[in-house]
Amino acid sequence: MSCMKRLCHETRSHDRLRRTLAVCLRLSRRLLLKMSEERDAAALSGSAQTEGEEDLFVSAMESPEAARLSAEDISPSSNGPKAEPMLLDDDPDDLFAEATEEVSLDSPERQPILSDGPSPVITPVTPVMISSRADVFDRSPDQDEDEEENRDTFDIQISVSDPEKVGDGMNAYMVYKVLTKTSLSIFSRDEVCVKRRFSDFLGLHSKLASKYMHMGYIVPPAPEKSIVGMTKVKVGKEDLSSVEFVEKRRSALERYLLRTVKHPALLKDPDVLQFLESSELPRAVSTQALSGAGILRMVNKAADAVNKMTIKMNESDAWFEEKQQQFENLDVQLRKLHASVESLVCHRKELSVNTASFAKSAAMLGNSEDHTALSRALSQLAEVEEKIDQLHQDQACADFYLISELLGDYVRLITAVKGVFDQRMKTWAKCQDAQVMLQRKREAEAKLQHANKPDKLQQAKDEIREWEGKVQQGERDFEQISKNIRREVGRFEKDRVKDFRVVIIKYLESLVHTQQQMIKYWEAFLPEAKAIA
């Protein structure tokens, strides 16, 4: 990849660069694809790429499970099984983190993914596909807006609970119970309870991201992988930190699911429904870092990074520029705030330790004091301090769980939002490329006209029509994604205000409770102090 970056700096024009890169990356991807094919023993149609398609939406097999698609699903006119680069919110350092989780590469039993139309994994680029996707949702984007106004009828409760350790040693994993209670009609039952593991959640997220990111929908990011935390749990350490880790993860998963179903489009998605309802879920091996899909993800990430550097978009809409700037700032500030809250929690724990040791010391002093009333008062003081210490500990928990986790979530969400803006940029670039191509084809046709080669001329005219269609499609896509993003950002900001408000209220209430307790303790102590004669 580094040689590609060097290439980036050396080539002159951005266009040429991008095209060269696209070719290189495509080739490398093909190579990796072949590797993963052999490993997964899947019958992939290696001819995923058709020539003349210089799209930067790097096509690659996202997961081996798509390979299982029966041949009928892949219509000849489509571009073959494709998938979008996804998981833009993955922690780059953590790419190999999952390596220890699932090393077994044997292909498990898989069911084809449920869907109403052609596989949702297929990225529709032709007009045919867009309309079929609309069928899948059974609604138009405008209907989404109506849905948002009827938010009060939104009635679904999801809880993630009962983490259980399954298996032993390094192959062990935690299984969580996901309970869904709802009165919505798209669900088959009122109450469903299924067991899921962490990689299932990751798999769901990657599927959703591949389907919706490029349309401009903000897909809530899944909780992060953690090699340290999981290893401790696997090894069987039953200490406090691993218990805390599991609890953190459990609540993060719950928040993730709740955010996902809050999104009106995602709620109706068949993958989400399947995740919540079906008792058996095909194992998402593609979320492993060392799988073929994992490596492809890395490659995609590199491509994205390069693209970001090279695409210079002519922003015609000031709103987008403004919003992007806003999100950049918000990102920076949230990260700072998050770090501060985490260290505030540390300080509180330190205060708690010191209060406890002072309490003991005061008790000892009370013991050695020979004036009885004073001795009793000092012992009381020690008790009060001990109780306050307990309060401080509880407060530390409150500080952490409530605010810190929320901040972490939002830091990740903002990354997803930025990703969506990047998608728009890519759409624009694609549109531009199509226009350039069209121009070239037109020039070629003009040349042919002079050269008087009738058959080639016809082909040229056909190509021009094709490219005109593509340009139109590109412009439509761009408009669509811009519209979607506006709506999504509006929704995001509303939700953000709501989320923070709820958390702040809870935090303040816990602070109020702490103060009330303190008042009780000191009021009980005061007469003792006064009674010293």
Added chain:
Amino acid sequence: MQEGLDDGPDFLSEEDRGPRAVNVDLQTDATLQVDISDALSERDKVKFTVHTKSTLPNFKQNEFSVVRQHEEFIWLHDSFVENEEYAGYIIPPAPPKPDFDASREKLQKLGEGEGSMTKEEFTKMKQELEAEYLAIFKKTVAMHEVFLCRVAAHPVLRKDLNFHVFLEYNQDLSVRGKNKKEKLEDFFKNVVKSADGVLVAGVKDVDDFFEHEKTFLLEYHNRVKDASAKSDRMIRSHKSKFLFSISYFYGHSPLPLSCFQTLFPVQKIEARVAADEDLKLADLLKYYLRESQAAKDLLYRRGRALADYENANKALDKARAKNKDVLQAETTQQVCCQKFEKISESAKQELIDFKTRRVAAFRKNLVELAELELKHAKGNLQLLQSCLGVLKGDT
């Protein structure tokens, strides 16, 4: 939302400015009243203005003031300690040296880091550090004042000539701090004393009262030392949490919720809690650490006198047996006996007074601590509830 809590650096002003009987209960007597009316902090020293009001005939005027520095207080204290006449009294502990180094360092660091903070953060932190500096300053003034008041309240010590000179002589006392040689001498003296102290402590006292006091004081002193250290640590982490959290709560509200900012007054209250705890609890313990050390010193001196007395007795017996220098031995023995009895008598009274003072001081401070904690908790509660009200109503 500030509600008068925004006193800035002056948040200790609610303490009574009267006789700063912070740690000791004193009967202020009209015949001799001493206080520190003013103090000036210069680069590396503090100048105290000692103000005296007296109806005693010893003084030329009824009311007068002089300027004294810390070294002069120490000189006065040492003169008491070295005076054999006062062996039977608990010498009021010397005030601790004014130590602004830590605070100064912090202010300096703040100044260096000015570029990396926003203007508001900087002014807030500066205010807080200045408040801390002011608090330390007030404390050191209080400590010096307490020392003088204790001396003035003591029936014997108040008549001391050095004390009168200290109060009245309006020129510089030219008391130089101890030079290296003297400090080394002091060090050796202390070593000898502690070794001696161990021996003396081992001697079982015939008198029950003193035996009990000895064991009590030893244990008490150690426990107070421990409690003092632990309370210091606790209050420091209380403070640091506050100082730290303001820097993030303030200015970091990118969210459409100004509530992070309304939490700021809450944090401010917690700062006052920490400051009050410091005053009432930590200072109390520190003071009694020093006082119990002074009481231990008294017992040591008595024990020394007892040992001398017993040695004199033995020497007398030996002299009588040998029938040599009997008279001399007798006089020595008489002197020792008198000394011992004098010390014992006054020591008994002193120790009883010490207990009374201690109990009273603890009572006063514990009651005030509880009242202040209650006041702050209620204040906090009110703030938080109004904040919640605003948030909840604001849909």
